[in-house]
Amino acid sequence: MSTTSSRTPLPSASRSPRGAAGPSLRRRRQAVVAWMFAVPFVAIFAVFMLVPLVSSFAMSFTDFTSRDVQNPAAVGFVGIKQYAALFANAQFVHSMLNTAYFVVVGMPLTMAVALALAVALNSGIKRFRTAFRVGFYTPVVTSIVAVAVVWRFILQPDGLLNTILGAAGIHGPDWLNSTTWAMPAMILMAVWRNMGTLMIIFLAGLQNVSVEMLEAAEVDGANAWQRFTRITLPTLRPTLLLGAVLLSVGYLQFFEEPFVMTKGGPLDSTLSISYFTYNQFGFGKYGLASAASYVLFVAIALLSLIQFRALRSKD
Amino acid sequence: MTSPTETLTPGPSRTESGEPARRPRRRGQRGRTLVYILLLLAVAATLLPFAWMLLGSFKTQGELLRRPVTWWPQEGTLANYISWFTELHIEKFFANSLIVAVVTVLGNLLFCSMIGYALAKMDFPGKRFLFLLVMVTLMVPGVVTFVPLFVMVSKLGLVSTYPALFLPFLASPVGVFLMRQFMLGIPDSIIEAARIDGASEFRIFARVVMPLCGPPLATLGILTFLGSWNNFLWPLVAAQSEDMYTLPVALSLFSTGQNATNYGLLLAGSVLVITPIVALFVALQRFFIQSVAATGIK
Numbered sequence: 001m002s003t004t005s006s007r008t009p010l011p012s013a014s015r016s017p018r019g020a021a022g023p024s025l026r027r028r029r030q031a032v033v034a035w036m037f038a039v040p041f042v043a044i045f046a047v048f049m050l051v052p053l054v055s056s057f058a059m060s061f062t063d064f065t066s067r068d069v070q071n072p073a074a075v076g077f078v079g080i081k082q083y084a085a086l087f088a089n090a091q092f093v094h095s096m097l098n099t100a101y102f103v104v105v106g107m108p109l110t111m112a113v114a115l116a117l118a119v120a121l122n123s124g125i126k127r128f129r130t131a132f133r134v135g136f137y138t139p140v141v142t143s144i145v146a147v148a149v150v151w152r153f154i155l156q157p158d159g160l161l162n163t164i165l166g167a168a169g170i171h172g173p174d175w176l177n178s179t180t181w182a183m184p185a186m187i188l189m190a191v192w193r194n195m196g197t198l199m200i201i202f203l204a205g206l207q208n209v210s211v212e213m214l215e216a217a218e219v220d221g222a223n224a225w226q227r228f229t230r231i232t233l234p235t236l237r238p239t240l241l242l243g244a245v246l247l248s249v250g251y252l253q254f255f256e257e258p259f260v261m262t263k264g265g266p267l268d269s270t271l272s273i274s275y276f277t278y279n280q281f282g283f284g285k286y287g288l289a290s291a292a293s294y295v296l297f298v299a300i301a302l303l304s305l306i307q308f309r310a311l312r313s314k315d
Numbered sequence: 316m317t318s319p320t321e322t323l324t325p326g327p328s329r330t331e332s333g334e335p336a337r338r339p340r341r342r343g344q345r346g347r348t349l350v351y352i353l354l355l356l357a358v359a360a361t362l363l364p365f366a367w368m369l370l371g372s373f374k375t376q377g378e379l380l381r382r383p384v385t386w387w388p389q390e391g392t393l394a395n396y397i398s399w400f401t402e403l404h405i406e407k408f409f410a411n412s413l414i415v416a417v418v419t420v421l422g423n424l425l426f427c428s429m430i431g432y433a434l435a436k437m438d439f440p441g442k443r444f445l446f447l448l449v450m451v452t453l454m455v456p457g458v459v460t461f462v463p464l465f466v467m468v469s470k471l472g473l474v475s476t477y478p479a480l481f482l483p484f485l486a487s488p489v490g491v492f493l494m495r496q497f498m499l500g501i502p503d504s505i506i507e508a509a510r511i512d513g514a515s516e517f518r519i520f521a522r523v524v525m526p527l528c529g530p531p532l533a534t535l536g537i538l539t540f541l542g543s544w545n546n547f548l549w550p551l552v553a554a555q556s557e558d559m560y561t562l563p564v565a566l567s568l569f570s571t572g573q574n575a576t577n578y579g580l581l582l583a584g585s586v587l588v589i590t591p592i593v594a595l596f597v598a599l600q601r602f603f604i605q606s607v608a609a610t611g612i613k
Contacts, residue, residue, distance in 0.1 A: 027438065033516045034439035041430040042445070044422075044486040049452055052460035052467065059463060069466050117357065120350050128351075134600050135358035138365070141596045141603065143545040145563040146585040149570045150368040153578055158382050160367055192361065200607045253456045256547050260567050274458045278548070281462055289462050297459045304454040 060291035066284030082291045092292060094268050095276040098183065099296075102272065103251045106187040110247055111240065113191055114198035119228070121199070122206045133203075137196035144193065148260035151189045152176065155261075176262050179269040186257050186270055194250070198243045205239030206232070249300050365589075372396070372583035379578045395583035405587055407558060408565040415480045415550075415561060416543040422485035423539045424532055431494025432520050436506055446495070453488045457548050465552050475556040484543060490535050497531040498524065534606035537599065544592055562588045 060083075063076045086092050117136055121129060139147065154160045155175040162172035175185040209232050217227050233240075255274035258264050264271035264279070271279075273296045280289035371379060372395055373388040399405040433439065434446055464483055465474075473479040501524060509519045525532075550561045560568070566584045574580055596603055 030437055030516075031439035034433040034437035034442070037429045037433035037437070037516070037520070038439075038445065041426040041486045041491065044426065044482070045449065045452075045488075048464065048483040048486070049455065049460065049488075050448075052463040053452070053455060055463040055466075056459055069469055117354075120354055120357075123347070123350050125347060125350055125354075128354075130600070132354050132358055133604065134597065136361055137600075137604065138593060138596065139361065141541060141545075141592050142589045143547075143563045143566075143592070145545075145547055145567045145570075146588040147364070149566060149581050149585045150364050152570075153371070153582065154364060154367060158384070160363075160384060163384050192364070197607055200604055249454060249456075253458060255458070256563075256567075259547075260570060263571065274456075274548075277458055277462075281465075281552070286462050286466065293456075293459045293462065297456065300454055300456060 056290045057294060059287050060294050062287045064287040064290075066286060068286075078287070082287060083295075086288065086291050086295070091268060091271065092273075092276055095271045095273050096295075098269065098271055099252060099254070099273045101183055102187060102190070102254055103248050105184075106190050106251050107244060107247050109187065110191045110194050111198060111243055114195040114243070115202055115236075115240075117195065117199045118202035118206055119232070122203060133200075136199055139193045140196040142193070144256040145260055147193060148189070148257050151185075152261045155185050177266055179266050182262050182266060182270045186254075186261065189257060189261075190251065190254070194247065198247065201243050201246075202236065202239060205236050208239075209235045245303055245306060248303050252296060252300055252303070368582050368585050368589075372579060372586045374579055376577065376579055392579075395579040396587070398580060399583055399587060403565075403569065405562075405565070405584070408560050408562045409587075411477075411480075411554075411559060412544060412561040412563075414477060416540050418477070418481045419484045419543045420536050420539045422481070423487055423490045423535060426486050427490030427494045427535060428498075428525065428528060428532070429520070430491055431498050432524055434491070434495045435498035436501070436503070436524075437516075446491075449488045449491050453492070461549055461552055464549070468553060475554055475559040477559075479553045480550055480559070480561070481543075483549065484539075484546070487539065489538065493531050493535050494528070497528060501527055530605075533602050537602055537606050540595075541592065541603075 061077060061079050062082075063078050068075050121132060156162075157172075157174040157177075161175070165172040173181045175181045213231055214227055217231060222230070253274050254272050255278065258270040258272060258275055259278075262270045264275050273292060277289045277292045277296070280286075280292060370386065370388060373391045373393070374385070375390055375392050375394070378385055378389055434442060460483075468474055468479045473482075505523060506519055509523050510516075514522070545563060546561070547563045547567070550564045551567070554560050554564055557565075566581075566588055569584065570581050
């Protein structure tokens with residue numbers, strides 16, 4: 001290490017006086033090489049991300065349908081009317097409310113479960129820590145489609161869940177065929193599948209909690225709950241916020257669960273914004289689908305903005 | 316990688332050094348047992364659906380419909396698995412999933428490291444703008460771009476082809492961020508020394524920088540493989556013919572089609588979709604969990 005650093009000044013010092021054109025030429029050559037490194041990514045990124053992103057926005061102001069793919073000249077500009085029609089569409093409004101329900105109930109629930117698991121794993125136990133972590137994290141790596149197929153079976157009126165509930169004296173509902181219970185069932189599954197990610201993030205955050213401060217509080221007579229709410233939670237605030245944003249961004253897009261388990265039913269009670277978009281695409285209404293997806297995008301962008309703000313204030 | 320590990324190590328070492336100083340607590344022992352019992356119950360509940368799926372996949376349709384529900388298969392059968400291979404040809408979907416995932420991973424490893432190197436270690440006009448542009452798209456959901464993407468792909472005549480399935484995922488913003496952040500931590504002196512020795516930038520990249528990038532490449536590889544293997548919306552749209560389905564698409568369409576009530580078959584299908592990735596996860600669990608911590612926190 002010391003040999004390289006002592007070697008560097010010599011050649012650069014001997015090279016710079018060799019002519020005024022040297023440095024700028026070198027810089028230009030480096031810029032060309034740098035762009036050569038960037039070009040493969042930039043080309044793919046531009047074609048498959050930027051162009052669709054912009055054309056989706058443009059399409060959302062037109063009456064583009066599946067028939068216009070081969071004949072784009074027939075596309076008409078409808079402007080902001082598209083969005084007016086969208087927000088007047090009862091099914092879309094319903095899908096927005098469903099998505100909000102899923103996020104507003106599912107997000108805090110997932111966070112609470114994940115936090116409880118992280119705190120339990122961090123409470124000084126040594127044995128089986130890795131095994132527990134692997135166990136809680138396993139649902140995260142599985143395909144939602146495969147898992148939803150299994151849960152559809154578990155949630156049958158006389159299936160596994162209701163058998164277990166029955167043993168506890170509770171008569172469980174016909175989860176997926178009830179407009180009241182289909183969404184809670186989906187939230188239950190989402191909590192199960194996503195708690196692992198947050199658990200890992202919270203576990204990392206818990207390493208920042210000062211052991212000295214916790215012990216001092218214990219000496220001063222603070223009980224476990226007081227130590228948790230007064231010391232652990234405040235230290236964890238930025239981590240919790242990050243978890244909340246990551247989770248909401250994911251939950252806002254939920255699609256596979258209703259696609260496999262309920263087809264958005266019964267009576268649209270599990271139709272999400274993503275599912276609505278997919279359905280409009282299936283009907284060939286590409287313009288309307290784009291508009292619906294942009295409404296979702298704005299919600300996600302706002303949440304991301306909050307995240308960047310929160311992360312900046314952390315530094 | 317040195318800085319994150321350095322910040323992480325004080326945590327465990329601190330608790331270890333604090334261990335002998337901790338006052339003897341009788342309540343602690345009982346509390347710990349309670350924590351173990353609760354964690355055991357919770358992990359059992361978490362894994363129950365998998366156990367149910369695995370056991371159910373060996374049951375006959377008659378047994379699956381029998382009430383009250385049975386736990387262990389009474390008349391175990393492999394018929395569900397056999398029909399996935401002989402009638403539904405799952406190996407075809409498995410191959411599709413694997414081809415798409417491998418190409419996506421390799422593409423991301425190469426392209427993201429290349430641009431990451433340029434962003435971290437070179438100066439060029441437009442660098443700040445380029446990085447900002449990529450970062451802004453970090454949170455763009457697939458549902459926003461899939462309609463115009465489909466229009467583009469169908470105009471190019473690529474519907475139901477492998478390129479349609481992997482091209483849109485070859486360049487991920489997360490990968491750029493990951494590689495750039497790591498490469499920023501590589502000392503300039505190493506690269507400068509190689510430059511003085513007359514190595515070209517491509518040689519430096521391939522022989523000096525890439526061999527140091529094991530950790531972020533592992534993270535990126537795992538995240539990309541997982542994302543590709545479980546990806547659903549785009550393959551559902553882009554693979555219109557059955558021979559191009561990926562595993563999740565095949566399973567979802569069979570599960571909502573004529574086989575919707577053939578539970579044993581569906582459970583076996585779920586086992587076949589989930590098993591490879593769970594096996595990979597258990598084998599590489601440390602890297603998986605590191606990759607979540609790395610991308611979640613930063």
